Amino acid sequence: MEPLPDWGTIPRMLHHQAGHHPDVPVLGAVTVRELADRATRVARGLMSLGVRQGDRVAVWGVNDATWVEYAFGVWCAGAVIVPLSARYKGIEAEALLAKTGTEVVLVGSEGLAGLLPPMSGLRHTIGPGGTLTRDELLAAAHDTPLHDALARALAVQPHDLCEIMSTSGTTGTPKGVMLDHAQVLRGYWDWAEIVTLRQGDRYPVIAPFAHGFGLNAGLLACVLRLATMIPVPAFTPETVIDLIESGKVTVLAGAPAFFSRLLTELEQAPRDFSSLRVAICGAAAVPPALVRRVLDEIGVERMINAYGLMEGTVVSMTRAGDPVEVIAATTGRPVPGIEVRIVDDDGKQVADGERGEILQRGYGVMRGYWDDPARTAEAIDGDGWLHTGDIGYLDPAGNVAIVDRKKELFIVNGFNVSPAEVESLLLREGSLAQAAVVGMPDDRAGECGWAFVVPRPGVEVEAGTLVAWAKENMSSYKVPRRVFVVDSLPVNANGKIDKLALRASSAGERG
Numbered sequence: 093m094e095p096l097p098d099w100g101t102i103p104r105m106l107h108h109q110a111g112h113h114p115d116v117p118v119l120g121a122v123t124v125r126e127l128a129d130r131a132t133r134v135a136r137g138l139m140s141l142g143v144r145q146g147d148r149v150a151v152w153g154v155n156d157a158t159w160v161e162y163a164f165g166v167w168c169a170g171a172v173i174v175p176l177s178a179r180y181k182g183i184e185a186e187a188l189l190a191k192t193g194t195e196v197v198l199v200g201s202e203g204l205a206g207l208l209p210p211m212s213g214l215r216h217t218i219g220p221g222g223t224l225t226r227d228e229l230l231a232a233a234h235d236t237p238l239h240d241a242l243a244r245a246l247a248v249q250p251h252d253l254c255e256i257m258s259t260s261g262t263t264g265t266p267k268g269v270m271l272d273h274a275q276v277l278r279g280y281w282d283w284a285e286i287v288t289l290r291q292g293d294r295y296p297v298i299a300p301f302a303h304g305f306g307l308n309a310g311l312l313a314c315v316l317r318l319a320t321m322i323p324v325p326a327f328t329p330e331t332v333i334d335l336i337e338s339g340k341v342t343v344l345a346g347a348p349a350f351f352s353r354l355l356t357e358l359e360q361a362p363r364d365f366s367s368l369r370v371a372i373c374g375a376a377a378v379p380p381a382l383v384r385r386v387l388d389e390i391g392v393e394r395m396i397n398a399y400g401l402m403e404g405t406v407v408s409m410t411r412a413g414d415p416v417e418v419i420a421a422t423t424g425r426p427v428p429g430i431e432v433r434i435v436d437d438d439g440k441q442v443a444d445g446e447r448g449e450i451l452q453r454g455y456g457v458m459r460g461y462w463d464d465p466a467r468t469a470e471a472i473d474g475d476g477w478l479h480t481g482d483i484g485y486l487d488p489a490g491n492v493a494i495v496d497r498k499k500e501l502f503i504v505n506g507f508n509v510s511p512a513e514v515e516s517l518l519l520r521e522g523s524l525a526q527a528a529v530v531g532m533p534d535d536r537a538g539e540c541g542w543a544f545v546v547p548r549p550g551v552e553v554e555a556g557t558l559v560a561w562a563k564e565n566m567s568s569y570k571v572p573r574r575v576f577v578v579d580s581l582p583v584n585a586n587g588k589i590d591k592l593a594l595r596a597s598s599a600g601e602r603g
Contacts, residue, residue: 093428096281101273102167102254102312103245106131109315116291116318119160124315127164134165136233136241141196141216141224145170145244148192148256151301152176152185153200153219155323158226159301160311162198168245172253174268175302179567182207183520184266188258189214192268192462197222198229250274256462257304259402259508266513268462269304269402276308277316279405279456282427284313286409287343287370287396293319294367295343296335298327299506304402305374309345319343329353337364345372347506348379351386358389371395376494380420387416399423399492403471404478405456407432408492422491430454433477434486442485449498450484451477500591502531502539504569511591514541514570521561523551528581528589529572532598543572544581544594553577 099105106128109116114125122130143149149171151162166173174194176185178201186209189197199205199219206221208214218224254276256268289295297310301323314321322339324332329350335341336354351373357363371392378397386395397419398409410424418424426432433441434448442448457478460468472478483496501508511529518527526546534540547553555575562571582593 093282093285096278099277100250101248101252102164102277103170103248105277106164106168106315107242107245109318113291113318117320118315118318119157119321119323122157124318127161127315130161131164131168132238132241132245133230133233134161135168135245136236136238137229137231138165138169138171138196139241139244140232140235141229143169143171143196145247146252147171147196148174148194150174150176150185150189150192150194150197151200152178152180152197152204154178154325155297155301155306156200156325157323158200160321160323162200163301163307163311164315166198167248167254168241170244170248170252173255173307175255175257175307177258177300177302177567178204179300179569180207181565181567182209183517183565184567186211188266188268191266192256248273250277253459255307257307257402258302266510267464267467270459270462271405272459275405275455276312278429279427280308280313281316282429283309283398283406283409284317284319286411286427287372288394289313289317289319289343289370291318293317293342293369294322294340295319295345296322296324296332296339296341298324298332298346303507304405305345305400308405333357333363336368340367342367342369343372344368344370345374348373348375348382351382351390355382355385355389365390368392369394372398374398374400374423376423378420380416383416383420395419397423399494401480401482403458404430404452404480405458406430407450407452407456407480410491418489418491422487422493424492425490426452426492427456430456432486432492434484444486444488447483447485447495450480450482450492450494452480453477500531502541504534504539504541505537507567507569509539509541509570511541514543514566514572517566517570518543518545518558518562518572520565521558523547523553523558525549526581526589528591528594530591530594530598532573532595534573537569537573540573541570542594542598543575544578545575546578546580 110125110128118124149166195215197217202220205217218229251272254273255271258266299306301307400406408424408426410419431453433451436448453476481499484494500511514529515527524545525548528544529541531539532542582590
């Protein structure tokens with residue numbers, strides 16, 4: 093492995109790359125020097141508005157050049173970025189902003205600022221519909237001397253927080269995962285080394301920048317390795333397929349279904365995918381036939397599978413030379429500096445091949461959940477092991493295979509969904525006494541949510557009306573696919589809602 097340069101922080105990395113490789117394009121046609129200049133101007137504007145080192149600043153919008161400039165501007169101001177999903181509705185964004193004490197929101201997309209309800213702690217919303225425009229932010233940069241901004245950027249320390257990432261929790265409220273500069277730089281430098289991301293690569297970033305993969309394995313990794321990122325504001329298979337041809341894409345990350353779609357395109361009509369060099373497919377299991385076809389028919393040099401989580405950055409990756417069966421059935425071996433063990437319900441390590449909970453230890457483990465020491469202690473034990481909540485096993489070669497999830501979270505089109513969070517949001521509609529959400533298999537999205545709701549006394553609830561309300565007030569992936577209005581919910585011996593019974597009773601409804 094090529095050692096990580098002694099940058100220590102993201103601002104130092106950015107300024108080093110701008111000084112030594114000024115003309116390398118890293119954001120479409122935007123060079124790293126131009127990006128550093130734009131980020132510094134954003135940082136000066138934020139400082140003029142009173143943003144201090146360690147303050148939390150949210151960025152809210154789709155993947156675009158403005159998001160990238162804002163992110164590096166926040167980091168260069170010594171602040172901590174709080175990404176907000178572009179799919180968020182007002183009450184979802186409000187919860188995370190209030191939890192993290194965020195006072196400034198940088199809005200990149202039309203209409204988002206107007207979704208925010210009045211918040212007492214929010215000083216500035218910058219962007220379309222906000223309290224200030226982007227031009228006003230940039231004009232305010234003149235009130236902060238350039239040397240003050242550079243001094244602020246260089247004052248950031250490796251163990252200062254750089255981001256607070258939202259992740260769904262089983263208690264109904266999002267958790268803020270705290271990551272620092274040193275661990276993020278190391279994690280995604282090594283990730284990029286294994287992927288062989290390098291100068292000259294053209295890499296469309298499909299995953300939202302508000303997600304850990306899009307932000308760190310996309311936006312940040314490209315500047316780390318001087319590759320050219322191509323932000324994709326809204327993913328559609330057709331758009332990205334056309335981009336592969338027109339943009340001469342060399343590195344592509346996507347779900348198994350998307351690579352299947354690429355193969356179908358090749359079968360139906362001549363397409364030029366010859367520029368593709370590396371395919372990255374982070375999934376618990378990938379059909380071996382799909383791996384072989386991507387290697388043989390699309391002609392990529394490498395197909396890589398990997399495992400990571402918000403709380404643990406990068407955990408394991410397949411390596412060059414791994415056989416198809418390893419890429420298809422496992423997520424590879426732990427990356428350098430990370431330990432993995434598999435334990436049973438009593439916390440005892442199990443033998444290779446036996447299933448248990450995946451535990452992780454090393455530099456990549458989060459600093460904890462923001463302002464939540466109790467849940468931090470539940471996730472990270474006294475010996476520093478992160479309890480991932482994922483079920484898997486180690487094969488004899490040390491590859492990590494993931495087979496299930498211990499927690500109730502389910503995944504819709506790649507997005508983690510917390511049943512408790514959706515339940516909490518549904519109860520805010522006002523007509524419900526109780527709500528229970530379970531994840532169910534779905535041919536289109538992998539999984540989807542089914543909601544079982546009990547109306548308040550004397551109130552009539554229509555399933556369609558509730559779904560319509562959910563679409564207005566929740567991210568689309570959180571909206572239940574089906575709603576069942578019931579008189580009561582089953583409970584187990586402990587008096588808790590029995591979700592196993594709900595799933596069992598729903599078996600006949602699938603189809």
